[in-house]
Amino acid sequence: MKQETHAFQTEVKQMLHLIIHSLYSNKEIFLRELISNASDAIDKLRFKSQTEPEILGKDTDFYIRIRPDKEKKTLVIEDNGIGMSFEEAVENLGTIAKSGTAGFMEALEATRKEGLLTPELIGQFGVGFYSSFIVAEKVVVESRAAGAEKGVRWESEGSGEYSVAEIEKEDRGTRITLFLKEGEEGDLSFTEEWTIKDIIKRHSDFIAYPILMETDSYEPVPEEEQEKDEEGKAKETMRKVRKDETLNSMKAIWARKKEDVKEEEYTEFYRHISKNWDEPADKLHLHLEGAVEYDVLLFIPSKAPFDLFQRDRRHGLHLYCKRVFVMDDCKELLPEYLGFIHGVVDAPDLDLNVSREILQQNSLVRNIRKNIVKRVFDLLSKMEEDAYLSFWKEFGPMLKAGIPTDFDNKEKIAGLLRYPTTKSGEKLKGLKEYVENMAEGQEAIYYLSGENLSALINSPHLEALKAKDYEVLLMTDPVDEWVVDSLREFEGKPLKSAEKGDLELEKPSEEVAESFKGLFEFIQKELDEDVKEVKASARLKESVACLSADAFAMSAFMEKVMQASGQEMPKQKRVLELNTAHPVLERLKERFTADPAAPSMKDWALMLFDLAVVSEGGRIENPSRFSRMVGELMAENLSGSR
Numbered sequence: 001m002k003q004e005t006h007a008f009q010t011e012v013k014q015m016l017h018l019i020i021h022s023l024y025s026n027k028e029i030f031l032r033e034l035i036s037n038a039s040d041a042i043d044k045l046r047f048k049s050q051t052e053p054e055i056l057g058k059d060t061d062f063y064i065r066i067r068p069d070k071e072k073k074t075l076v077i078e079d080n081g082i083g084m085s086f087e088e089a090v091e092n093l094g095t096i097a098k099s100g101t102a103g104f105m106e107a108l109e110a111t112r113k114e115g116l117l118t119p120e121l122i123g124q125f126g127v128g129f130y131s132s133f134i135v136a137e138k139v140v141v142e143s144r145a146a147g148a149e150k151g152v153r154w155e156s157e158g159s160g161e162y163s164v165a166e167i168e169k170e171d172r173g174t175r176i177t178l179f180l181k182e183g184e185e186g187d188l189s190f191t192e193e194w195t196i197k198d199i200i201k202r203h204s205d206f207i208a209y210p211i212l213m214e215t216d217s218y219e220p221v222p223e224e225e226q227e228k229d230e231e232g233k234a235k236e237t238m239r240k241v242r243k244d245e246t247l248n249s250m251k252a253i254w255a256r257k258k259e260d261v262k263e264e265e266y267t268e269f270y271r272h273i274s275k276n277w278d279e280p281a282d283k284l285h286l287h288l289e290g291a292v293e294y295d296v297l298l299f300i301p302s303k304a305p306f307d308l309f310q311r312d313r314r315h316g317l318h319l320y321c322k323r324v325f326v327m328d329d330c331k332e333l334l335p336e337y338l339g340f341i342h343g344v345v346d347a348p349d350l351d352l353n354v355s356r357e358i359l360q361q362n363s364l365v366r367n368i369r370k371n372i373v374k375r376v377f378d379l380l381s382k383m384e385e386d387a388y389l390s391f392w393k394e395f396g397p398m399l400k401a402g403i404p405t406d407f408d409n410k411e412k413i414a415g416l417l418r419y420p421t422t423k424s425g426e427k428l429k430g431l432k433e434y435v436e437n438m439a440e441g442q443e444a445i446y447y448l449s450g451e452n453l454s455a456l457i458n459s460p461h462l463e464a465l466k467a468k469d470y471e472v473l474l475m476t477d478p479v480d481e482w483v484v485d486s487l488r489e490f491e492g493k494p495l496k497s498a499e500k501g502d503l504e505l506e507k508p509s510e511e512v513a514e515s516f517k518g519l520f521e522f523i524q525k526e527l528d529e530d531v532k533e534v535k536a537s538a539r540l541k542e543s544v545a546c547l548s549a550d551a552f553a554m555s556a557f558m559e560k561v562m563q564a565s566g567q568e569m570p571k572q573k574r575v576l577e578l579n580t581a582h583p584v585l586e587r588l589k590e591r592f593t594a595d596p597a598a599p600s601m602k603d604w605a606l607m608l609f610d611l612a613v614v615s616e617g618g619r620i621e622n623p624s625r626f627s628r629m630v631g632e633l634m635a636e637n638l639s640g641s642r
């Protein structure tokens with residue numbers, strides 16, 4: 001028989017260390033986690049048996065069993081779910097599934113740095129099984145996968161390594177034996193029946209399979225077995241017996257009436273399905289009737305997981321049919337951009353044997369999806385602003401992606417967008433509020449995108465807009481470019497980039513423009529490689545120069561983002577806008593008129609371009625030339641004024 005010893009993956013070691021040293025005041029959660037895994041294992045088996053009914057065999061009464069032993073100081077958690085093969089035990093119990101994903105180590109590091117390690121922070125890693133080591137000095141897992149001949153025994157003391165061996169195991173499923181640590185003063189005793197009952201009632205009551213434990217109970221002694229006294233009266237009519245007791249009510253929370261469900265029950269259920277350890281930020285519990293009838297219980301997490309944008313991230317929706325689990329990761333019921341929502345949809349009219357392929361074309365599923373998306377928007381739009389802003393901070397970047405991808409709900413999502421603006425200070429503003437506060441005569445919604453807020457707020461592109469007291473939305477997420485491109489307008493007001501196209505503000509007069517014609521042609525020729533046009537600016541008030549683009553061209557920020565992501569990009573020529581009211585331009589015109597061939601003119605042209613790049617927070621191509629020229633100018637100026 002196979003027998004091996006393996007070292008834990010490094011991340012598991014770190015995780016174990018973290019768990020053991022941070023969760024000592026939350027010891028009891030290990031039981032919730034192990035029961036949750038057992039319940040998942042039964043769900044998985046049922047899902048598989050829809051297409052392979054033979055894997056169930058005769059063992060069709062699903063259960064989770066708890067067996068405490070005070071003498072041996074052990075606690076056993078057993079299930080007849082899908083079980084694990086030798087390879088699966090190594091894969092699942094020696095590594096962390098998410099550890100390979102980008103961001104895992106980063107999140108782990110951040111977690112370690114937080115002075116206070118909360119269970120919520122640790123919970124995001126999906127450490128369920130490893131929480132056994134909070135209470136156990138040794139853990140033994142014996143398992144046999146459904147349909148397999150041989151079983152596996154996995155054993156570890158939670159330090160550096162674990163052993164795995166092939167074993168014979170009679171029944172399908174997983175048995176986990178915890179060899180409990182000596183408790184500290186004041187600790188709960190996890191072999192005590194009432195402690196176990198209490199923990200299960202609080203954390204796992206809704207689990208859909210019976211959680212069984214043998215307990216003492218009393219039953220009437222049958223007539224024929226009764227011992228009688230001289231007068232013929234029974235000595236004892238009741239006797240103590242050991243019997244299985246079901247410790248959970250198994251009531252599907254979503255099928256209960258809202259008013260009957262306590263907040264704590266919702267929270268525990270959320271934790272079970274989401275595998276998160278935080279409190280949900282909000283929830284939606286509905287019973288829908290009409291042409292189709294179904295129950296919906298959805299949760300919005302309070303924190304975004306570190307792998308939110310991971311492509312292969314599982315969706316949080318579970319599909320049930322008449323309280324029987326059909327599938328998890330049900331992507332058909334919610335669009336991708338709402339994939340952060342966790343919950344359950346129970347649709348009694350669905351065929352239990354429905355496959356994913358069928359789901360995609362099912363009109364009932366489409367109907368449900370449409371309706372729940374609508375309800376989610378209602379919920380989000382009615383949230384109190386502060387709570388909504390916390391939500392937006394976590395999930396806004398994902399929600400936004402709905403604008404370019406979900407045409408039907410574009411307007412609704414647009415109402416949920418929030419941005420800092422030139423007038424909002426630290427706060428974020430929605431488009432609705434923006435429109436309500438538009439200045440007299442303002443026709444468009446203005447925005448500017450770029451890498452960071454301080455560069456944006458001081459950008460020369462905003463000078464004329466600020467002078468008119470027009471507010472500008474400030475966008476620092478590259479996705480926003482894509483968002484505004486597909487949104488185009490909100491409540492009939494067009495969205496306009498402050499750095500692109502015609503802002504429809506007062507332009508310098510024809511005569512002024514004409515008087516600079518020669519100079520501008522000269523500058524244009526000098527900068528031909530970078531600049532497609534030089535013109536008198538309507539955007540600038542104080543600065544000398546800025547760069548702008550055509551209304552439909554790519555913005556400087558987008559160009560930068562694309563380059564950073566390694567995309568080959570043809571060089572985009574932009575428009576150099578010059579402030580004709582600025583003294584520099586006036587003097588430059590005089591010099592140019594006096595001597596168009598003066599060698600310094602070329603330097604001035606280059607300098608103007610560099611100034612425009614610097615003022616929008618861009619990188620100039622030849623910084624040493626720029627600094628040399630500024631140095632010379634300073635020297636000249638300083639000596640002149642002395």
Ligand SMILES: Nc1ncnc2c1ncn2[C@@H]1O[C@H](COP(=O)(O)OP(=O)(O)OP(=O)(O)O)[C@@H](O)[C@H]1O
Nearest residue numbers: 037038041083084092125126127128129130174275
């Ligand atoms: N009772 C069980 N029966 C069968 N497989 C199990 C059982 N317990 C754990 N496993 C397997 O071990 C894996 C790891 O479990 P663990 O609780 O550490 O993480 P997880 O449940 O996958 O993570 P998360 O809690 O984020 O989902 C599970 O995904 C499952 O494949």
